[in-house]
Amino acid sequence: MKFAVKENDIQAAAVESSKRRRLKYSPTAATNSDEVIPSLKMTGASVCFPMEKPGKPRGEDAHFISTKYQTIGVADGVGGWAKLGIDAGKYSRQLMMNSVRSLRRLPRCAGGVNPKRVLQHAYKRTTAQGSSTACIVTLSGDKLRAANVGDSGFLVIRNGGVVYRSPTQQRGFNCPYQLGIGKDNPSICDEIEFSVKSGDVVVAGTDGLFDNVGESEVVEIITKTCRDGDLNRQVSYLANIALYNSMDAYTEETPFSIASRKAGRPHKGGKRDDITVIIARIE
Template identity: 50%
Template sequence: MLAGSYYIPKYNESKPLGEDSHFICAEKQTFGVADGVGGWAKKGIDPGEYARELMDNAVFAIEDQPMGGVNPMAVLNEAFLNTEAQGSSTACILTLKGNVLHAVNIGDSGFVLIRDWKIVYKSPVQHRRFNCPLQLGNWRDNPSMAEELKVGVIPGDIVVAGSDGLFDNLYESEIEELVSQGVNDGKFPADLASTIAQFALINSMDNCAISPFTIAAQEAGVEFIGGKIDDITVVVAYIASPDY
């Protein structure tokens, strides 16, 4: 699994690092995404601090895991127990074991699996209500609320993971098209992640767009039109043959 990433924090002078965080551990074939819940800012707490500490602790936890045997749930549990920052965050951690992608996910960060330019799997979203995802935190949910997922993969498959800033602003068909074009153009994972993130950013700033977030809002009885301005994290991973 060859992975690369791109991150666009929404502009905020007081929070230049944004509220998302992520990591890629190529040696252990594992990566993760977290999105600090923005509501904490109303209490004077930087939502990104929890997400960053959670992902840092996930990397430390992975170091203790055996090669080819990373357990995403165990990693998430250890990271959660060692995170002391105030706040809360969604989280998605994925690892490749042989021909199976193992993942643990809580909230509305997540991933899609693309095969032959079509999305064949999308991780479930966990919401309490519209725009309020399940979230890890010392006063919120814990890893027992997370879903463990297993998806078979074959060489040539592509994984696109990200925070809700990605999925709220790009339709599945748009992600499929961007991936198809990017791979045909010979883009490396990080370059493709950048392209996808930039398109999500453009859509997020379109006040007239009928975005995925617009549709979700309307289904919840909330009046909203346009993209959703948010931090945007994208991780792209190419599934290669074992002898690549």
């Protein structure tokens, strides 16, 4: 199945992933299932839990997995636009849809996919109102390359520990950099290159994941669920932990509550939000 360019069709789950999983919530995934055989290969699975909001059944997150281009992406529409009657989820979905189109249309350089160029190309063609964070990660040879804007991001797990985590871009507490008309543009993105090895695990997500599950808990979950090699079980388990933590109003220690205290805005429990998680194994 080819990637559909219609707005409604971006809800279709990834072709390859859909053969391996049956997730109830995956409203914004898209992929290309052509086989690629690089020196290392990235195989991924994803899940998205939209937060229940009146008039926004699809939430404000979007993501994609492209097997052919060995690239994954996540985006989080900025919810503040709702005060103006604007659904920022339309922006994030269009941005990710245009990113997949850009993967197909842009010429590949010697180093493989250039994630910043993909983001620039997609940004120029995104016309929806609103704004969004964005993180695009690609594998070329033994190099993981990424372009990141805002507080979505990824981490790399190796031998039971985090060996890399993408930095967060924000102007202040809970105020991330964001792509959009009248907002930031891809020139301010963090460009990342990191050497990976077979057996590494990449965990990418929106802040709905990283605000509710700390690094050590992510590592523990990945380690506990990696024995059978079932990426679908791993990503479902991790996303459900994030969902549970987001609704826990009593725990003192979530990444969001810790950051809130540091910012002088005490907050108990997790943060209710859309939750998008991609887990990709390098092999």
